[in-house]
Structures are given as C-alpha cells and as structure tokens.
Amino acid sequence: MTDTLLDVTELSVHFPAVPLPVRAVDGVSFAIHRGETLALVGESGCGKSTIARAIMGLVPKTAGDIRFDGTSMPPLGEPARRPLLSRLQMIFQDPDASLNPRLTILSSVAEPVEITEPKVPRAEREARVLALMSDVGLDPTLAGRYPHELSGGQRQRVCIARALAVRPELLVCDEAVSALDVSIQAQILNLLVDLRERYNLSYLFITHDLRVVRHLATRVAVMYLGQIVELGPTDALFDAPRHPYTRALLAAVPSLTKAKVAAAARARGEIPSPSNPPSGCRFHTRCPEVFDRCPREEPAFFVLPEARRCRCFLVESERTTAAEP
Amino acid sequence: MSDPKTPPGPLLTVEDLHTEYRVESRVVRAVTEVSFAVARGEIVGLVGESGSGKSATGLSILRLLPPEGRIVRGRVLLDGTDLTKLPDAEMRRVRGGRVAMIFQDPMTSLNPYLRIEEQLAEVGVLHLGLSQKDAIDQAVALLDRVGIPDARRRARGYPHEMSGGMRQRAMIAMALLGKPELLIADEPTTALDVTIQAQILELLRELVQERGLSVILVTHDLGVIAEVADRVLVMYAGRIVETGSARDVLARPEHPYTTALLRSVPQLDQRAGRLESIQGMPPRLDQGLFTECTFAPRCRLVRDACRTAEPPLAPAVAGSPRLRRCILSPDEVAK
Numbered sequence: 001m002t003d004t005l006l007d008v009t010e011l012s013v014h015f016p017a018v019p020l021p022v023r024a025v026d027g028v029s030f031a032i033h034r035g036e037t038l039a040l041v042g043e044s045g046c047g048k049s050t051i052a053r054a055i056m057g058l059v060p061k062t063a064g065d066i067r068f069d070g071t072s073m074p075p076l077g078e079p080a081r082r083p084l085l086s087r088l089q090m091i092f093q094d095p096d097a098s099l100n101p102r103l104t105i106l107s108s109v110a111e112p113v114e115i116t117e118p119k120v121p122r123a124e125r126e127a128r129v130l131a132l133m134s135d136v137g138l139d140p141t142l143a144g145r146y147p148h149e150l151s152g153g154q155r156q157r158v159c160i161a162r163a164l165a166v167r168p169e170l171l172v173c174d175e176a177v178s179a180l181d182v183s184i185q186a187q188i189l190n191l192l193v194d195l196r197e198r199y200n201l202s203y204l205f206i207t208h209d210l211r212v213v214r215h216l217a218t219r220v221a222v223m224y225l226g227q228i229v230e231l232g233p234t235d236a237l238f239d240a241p242r243h244p245y246t247r248a249l250l251a252a253v254p255s256l257t258k259a260k261v262a263a264a265a266r267a268r269g270e271i272p273s274p275s276n277p278p279s280g281c282r283f284h285t286r287c288p289e290v291f292d293r294c295p296r297e298e299p300a301f302f303v304l305p306e307a308r309r310c311r312c313f314l315v316e317s318e319r320t321t322a323a324e325p
Numbered sequence: 326m327s328d329p330k331t332p333p334g335p336l337l338t339v340e341d342l343h344t345e346y347r348v349e350s351r352v353v354r355a356v357t358e359v360s361f362a363v364a365r366g367e368i369v370g371l372v373g374e375s376g377s378g379k380s381a382t383g384l385s386i387l388r389l390l391p392p393e394g395r396i397v398r399g400r401v402l403l404d405g406t407d408l409t410k411l412p413d414a415e416m417r418r419v420r421g422g423r424v425a426m427i428f429q430d431p432m433t434s435l436n437p438y439l440r441i442e443e444q445l446a447e448v449g450v451l452h453l454g455l456s457q458k459d460a461i462d463q464a465v466a467l468l469d470r471v472g473i474p475d476a477r478r479r480a481r482g483y484p485h486e487m488s489g490g491m492r493q494r495a496m497i498a499m500a501l502l503g504k505p506e507l508l509i510a511d512e513p514t515t516a517l518d519v520t521i522q523a524q525i526l527e528l529l530r531e532l533v534q535e536r537g538l539s540v541i542l543v544t545h546d547l548g549v550i551a552e553v554a555d556r557v558l559v560m561y562a563g564r565i566v567e568t569g570s571a572r573d574v575l576a577r578p579e580h581p582y583t584t585a586l587l588r589s590v591p592q593l594d595q596r597a598g599r600l601e602s603i604q605g606m607p608p609r610l611d612q613g614l615f616t617e618c619t620f621a622p623r624c625r626l627v628r629d630a631c632r633t634a635e636p637p638l639a640p641a642v643a644g645s646p647r648l649r650r651c652i653l654s655p656d657e658v659a660k
Contacts, residue, residue, distance in 0.1 A: 186589035186602035254548025
C-alpha cells in the first residue's frame, strides 16, 4: 500500500470528430492521496467529467497512464479489471438516471454486493443494506419503496449508499450535489464529509461550483480546455490564486459578502472550442493579463513552492528547481 | 387611482395573488397571498427553492401558466390596468411589448428552424409596426448592444450555431425589441458557466441604468440576488416569507427560513466547519389550507404559538418596509 491511491500521468482523451478531433483531455497529470479530497473544477467543456469517465473506464483513453494503488488500470471489460470494480465507485449528478425505476431501494443498493460478493448470504446482504441506509440518513423503512416515491435528495442518498455498499476506497463524485436545492445540498455535503471520516474514503470531486469546493476539498485542480492550469492546496489556492483564469473564476462567483468585483479581473468573451484550442496559452483569448508571448508559446506547468503548480508565464520566475511531484 | 399619462407609483403591483394547479383530483396551491410592487428602474429578486412558487408567480403575471394552472384570486396591475382581466388579444400585445420574459433555456424560446434575424424581426414588425428591413436593422443593433460580436453576420445564423451564453444574449435582445418597461427573467443565468453568468448579470445591470427598465429576477441563487437585486422577496411554500432591501435581508434576515438558507450556502472566502442544513422537506401544497406556519415543521426556533395559525406578512416594527411572516422578534431570529 502506498500513500498515493490514484496516479494519473499525461492522460489524454480525444474523441473523433469532423473536421478535427475533440481534445477533451490533453496531457493531464495529478495524484490523489489516501484520505484526500481532490476537486476538479472548471467550466463546460474543460474536460473534468471526461477525466472521471476515463478513470472509471467508461471512455477509452487516448494516451497516458491511470494507476490505482500502484497498478495500471486495465480497460473495463477485461477480467483483470474485476478486482478493482469494488475499490472505485462513482456517483452522478442525476440520481434519476442512475437508479433503475423498477427496483426497490433495497434491491438497488444490494445489487452491487450480489455481483462483487456473491458468497454473502442474502440475510447478511440485506442487513448490510439497512445499516448503510441509516448511515446515509435514509429511514430503513423506505427499503421497500421505489425511486419515484422518494425526493431528489433522498434518491441521491440511495446512490451514495449503493456506491458505498461494496466498500470502495475512492469515490468519484461528478456534480453530485449540483442539481439539489441549497438546503438539501448542504445535507448531502455534510453527509459526504461524515462518510469520508467514517469509511476512510478518498474523493475525486468534480464540480463547476467553487463554493462547494472550498468547503469540501483538500486540494484543487482548476481545468481549462482540457488542461490543468493551476493545482494546489485549497486554502492557498482560494486565498492567493496565481493563474489569471483561477482569479477570473473566483471573481465571477456571486458572493453574499464580497463587494462587487471590478470588471478588470473578469474573463472576456466566450469559451473556445476544445476541437481547436487557441495557440500558445489556451486562455490567452480571454485573459485580462495577456501579453505578446502568450499566443506564441505554450507555458509549462511550472512547479511553485508550497506544493503548488501553475501554467502561466507570469509565475515562471518563481518556479522551484525541485523535481516534479 | 393613477393618472395614465404621468403614472406615479410603481410600474407593477401584484395584489393578493393566488394561483392553483389542478392535477387530476388534486389542487396544488402554488402561489398563496402574494403581494408586491415593482418600481420603475428597480430589480426585484424572487428567490426560493424548487416548488416555492417563484416561477409560478412570474408566469401568473404574464398569464403564461400551463393549462392546469390558473389564477384564482388577486390582481396584477400594470400602471393601474389589471392584467388578469385583460382580453386575450390585448394580453398578447402586452407580452413581448410592455412586459417581456426570458427563461433559463433559450432553446425553448428560440425557433431552431428560423434565422436569428427572422425571429427577432418578427417582434419589431408585430409590436412596433416596423418594416421587415427596419426591424432587422434594429435587431442587429440590439444584438450588438447585448454583446454579440459580429452581430450582422451572427443574425443570419441559426440558434444552434450559438453557444448557450450567446443564445441568452440573443433572447435578451429579442425581449428588448418590443421596448419593454418590465422584464421578467426566470433563472436567466442558471444554465450558464460562471464567467458567462457574470457577463450576463453585468449586462442586465447596464440595461436597467440605460433604459430605466424594471426587472423581476427569479432565481434560486442568493449570490445572484446579492450581486444585482435592489429588493428581494424570499418565497417558501408558495408564500412570501420575507421581503425588504436585498442588502438588509441578506445581512440581517428576520425570518428563520432566510437565516437557514443563508447558512446552508457554502462561502467562497472561508471554510465553514459544518453547513447548517434545513432538516426535512418543504410541505406538500395539495393538502388543503395550512393551520400553522408553513415553515414550523422545519424551523429550529419553533414554539407552540407557531402551531396555532399561519402568521401574516407584517413588519416587526410598525411602518418598516421590511416584512416577514413570523411571530418571533428579529433578535430572536438572529440568535
């Protein structure tokens, strides 16, 4: 067992398209340590969900390596993948699309246990389901109900219980609270924090909502057009963002407390197409601090002190000589 | 009451609005006892969670409710004219004319088969009696104003050729064509990325200043309210539970629901230990009249008196413009 649970190296996922392939993910590297919550944030088309799907084996990778607990992950469907099935689980934005409407809650949560641990007797399996239901804050008397009889928040709890049923080590959450009303969202966020401690879970938390990230994440990776542009510990990244895109994102979040942000920090224009990303730095077409070098040359993912990285020429002078993590 | 030539007072007054949906044998009381006014040049935010009645209120004003919905009581006065009593033909002239509405998903309002300029020009021809050419020129000028680059060329394209943010800009341009005095915007930025949302909110603010437009902004996001709204109406279970200037309500809420809602939103500038979630779920609205405060079952400050009758929307201090539907004092709520 190593401290690094998931190690993603130079991952690329391209989708064939006419006239140009969509470069959804383009050379992305990051690691998730045990007990850590890494947030992947960014706007539409930045590639954050594609990374999750590539990790789960739901889309084939074009290049790069994904290692789980030291072992390179075989594609979904290969027998060598089976032992990993229960170690990584995923929950999605829309619980309605993830639950079979014809299965009771009990059957939905029990199903993954039946598949991964067929030797567990039925009575024990059901007892495990009922215990899980109360762990995620669902009244066990709901076990015989069907998904349509529950509220959206309750259905998301069912999805969480089902993901936990096989005792995973890594939970990939793709916009898992984005469709919920704020009061319900707060309940689910609190639940995810509790479960992280109780089950010693690690999370890959994918979201467009920076407020949720600040609350939940240990480290944050900010994505733009298929690349990570900034990576670092949550508090440091939020308090002193280094990449102009991170600053623009933070400035754009409506806040209850901060004064209205000067338009200068904002990103201009529209998000370009990932089929044909801008030359040089991909953010240069929208960057408030663009200069002559940006359209010509692509900045490296510079390593900075305090375990931070940033893909911008403006931080080049501060890069450390330390080896890349 | 008001002089139609130089109308004083508010542009829009909603009085005691009640809206119901009849689904099979059930009656869902979507909007109950809603009263508010919108002044000229004012942005009023209608905020609440799913099922709070915020969208139904917006749709009721323009009589755009689905077939199962109807206004059962109340008046909607636009400069003194009751829109609920207007004949259908006159109501059609109001929609897209003096009052325009935009929605979360511009694709549901744009015709995918028509060029942008054709559908925008239609508004100019219909509401302002312009020629097709003048209407297109005006449409292009407005597309340019709302920030669509290369507007003349874009106008000849189709909606699917635009990004979500562009389509919402085109919708705003279309809404402005009829020279509206009131714009009802229902979750106009909810489907957009944050950097684009910030641009659209900025545009709305500019248009209000430039044209003296009034806006009813329907949203679930208190942050959006904080950014742009002058006044806010907080809705719960079909009712207004608190109203006042956006700054006051967000800084010192006087209703326990508003307090709880504010505390359940994670903040950007600090990491909260634990979010305060609201226990339970909103009440069903198809079970007849309420005999207690609608928020009582979920309220952390509930007491026996809350269970005996629904409190009226009233000021804590007589004469204050701040109203709330709660029997507790503001100090008790702030605890």
